Amino acid sequence: xxxxxxxxxxxxxxxxxxxxxxxxxxxxxxxxxxxxxxxxxxxxxxxxxxxxxxxxxxxxxxxxxxxxxxxxxxxxxxxxxxxxxxxxxxxxxxxxxxxxxxxxxxxxxxxxxxxxxxxxxxxxxxxxxxxxxxxxxxxxxxxxxxxxxxxxxxxxxxxxxxxxxxxxxxxxxxxxxxxxxxxxxxxxxxxxxxxxxxxxxxxxxxxxxxxxxxxxxxxxxxxxxxxxxxxxxxxxxxxxxxxxxxxxxxxxxxxxxxxxxxxxxxxxxxxxxxxxxxxxxxxxxx
Numbered sequence: 001x002x003x004x005x006x007x008x009x010x011x012x013x014x015x016x017x018x019x020x021x022x023x024x025x026x027x028x029x030x031x032x033x034x035x036x037x038x039x040x041x042x043x044x045x046x047x048x049x050x051x052x053x054x055x056x057x058x059x060x061x062x063x064x065x066x067x068x069x070x071x072x073x074x075x076x077x078x079x080x081x082x083x084x085x086x087x088x089x090x091x092x093x094x095x096x097x098x099x100x101x102x103x104x105x106x107x108x109x110x111x112x113x114x115x116x117x118x119x120x121x122x123x124x125x126x127x128x129x130x131x132x133x134x135x136x137x138x139x140x141x142x143x144x145x146x147x148x149x150x151x152x153x154x155x156x157x158x159x160x161x162x163x164x165x166x167x168x169x170x171x172x173x174x175x176x177x178x179x180x181x182x183x184x185x186x187x188x189x190x191x192x193x194x195x196x197x198x199x200x201x202x203x204x205x206x207x208x209x210x211x212x213x214x215x216x217x218x219x220x221x222x223x224x225x226x227x228x229x230x231x232x233x234x235x236x237x238x239x240x241x242x243x244x245x246x247x248x249x250x251x252x253x254x255x256x257x258x259x260x261x262x263x264x265x266x267x268x269x270x271x272x273x274x275x276x277x278x279x280x281x282x283x284x285x286x
Contacts, residue, residue, distance in 0.1 A: 001047055002189040003033055003154065005068040009111070012068035015060075016050045017189055022059045024050050033190065034072035038136050038153050038240035043192065068111040070156055070190035071134055075239040077104040077184060078232060079160060081174065083222050083247025090255035099223050099231055104160070104245070105179035112187035112278035116161055118264060119180035120285045124164035125262040128248035129206040129214050129270040131199070132158040133225050134190055139238040148229035151238065154190040155199060155225070157272045159206075159280065160245050161185070164254050164261075186243065188276040196274060199225055204249055206270035208262070214270070216249020 004023065005012035013027040014037075029049055030037055053059070081100035082088040088095050110116075118125050136153030160178065167177020193199070199218060206214035223231070225246055232238060253260045262268075264284035271277030 001043075001050060001192045001195070003070050003192070004187070004189050005033060005070055005072075006065040007068065008066060009068065009114075016046075018054060018059055022061050024053045024058065025060055026050070032072050033070060035075060035239060035241040038134070039138065041137065043136065043153060066111060067113055067188045069109050069186040070188065071186075071241055071243070073106050073109055074241045074243045075106070077106055077108065077243045077245065079104050079178065079245040080223065080228055080247045084216065084220050084249045085222055086220065086250040087248055087252070087255075090250045090252070095222060099228055101232070102174040102178065104175065104184055108179055108181065108184035109243075110182050110185050112157065112185050112276070114182065114185060114280065115283050116182045116185065116268070116280045117180070117283040118262065118285050119163060122163050122165070122285065123261070124254065124259070125282075126162045126164050126253040127206055127208065127213070127262065127268055127270070128160040128162060128252055129204050129272070130158045130160045130245045130248050131202065131204070131218055131225065131272060132156040132186055133229065133244040133246060135229070135238045135240055135242040135244070137240055139229065139233050142230045142233040145226050145230045148226040148233070149193070151229055152193055152225070154192045155196060155275060156186055156190050157188070157270065157275045157278055158243070158245050159185045159268065159270055159278060160248060184245075185278055185280055187278065191275055202275065203273040204271075206251065206268065208260075208268055209266055213253070213260075214249055214251030216251070220249065221247065
């Protein structure tokens with residue numbers, strides 16, 4: 001399934017995307033794609049509902065509605081740093097022997113086409129296309145990487161927007177550079193694992209003002225998504241609906257010589273094969 005939430009911010013309704021033009025409205029059977037929904041284990045039941053409604057022709061047409069994040073604000077957003085060897089190289093940092101973990105404020109979450117706002121005092125705003133994992137059930141101390149598969153509700157596109165001067169020049173606190181408002185566009189869809197034949201074979205890209213900046217593939221991840229879920233479960237409890245951002249391929253702004261930073265009026269467009277694409281206008285500080 002391709003789960004979506006459409007409508008104005010704060011009033012989104014849950015739907016299932018059928019094709020580029022149509023969807024099945026699920027708001028009568030699901031309150032929201034939130035922690036309670038994922039904890040219920042109703043994904044499989046929902047799939048049957050969608051199939052039955054498609055069979056009866058109970059399908060709606062998209063009519064230009066805003067697309068929200070495909071899941072409600074999570075309990076936590078966890079991020080893995082330097083998870084592509086070529087990105088570590090462009091950052092001038094060693095390839096990590098274990099996943100680097102930092103967090104991002106959950107209120108950074110916005111829709112895939114909402115505007116991104118540069119924070120006050122920013123001098124080095126940057127972009128990062130990433131694969132996002134959404135957790136499907138309460139998860140702790142998994143016994144194996146294979147066990148992690150049952151804990152994943154689906155995958156999505158995220159833009160791990162970053163402010164590098166906050167991240168790297170303010171006493172090493174990565175979270176400072178990751179948690180400004182609007183810094184985590186997600187979506188357009190949450191794609192369930194059964195729809196992805198090989199999550200380690202998905203092309204990734206990001207353009208700024210029509211210029212290709214990032215080109216990569218999940219095949220070059222250092223730590224694959226299921227390893228990451230297993231690994232994190234050894235240190236903390238993953239709650240249903242939690243989001244994990246899994247790192248970015250090379251081509252971020254700070255990797256250029258000289259660096260290229262986002263400016264008000266810039267447009268970011270990005271996507272991951274089979275997971276859809278995003279578009280964000282960059283706004284000036286408040």
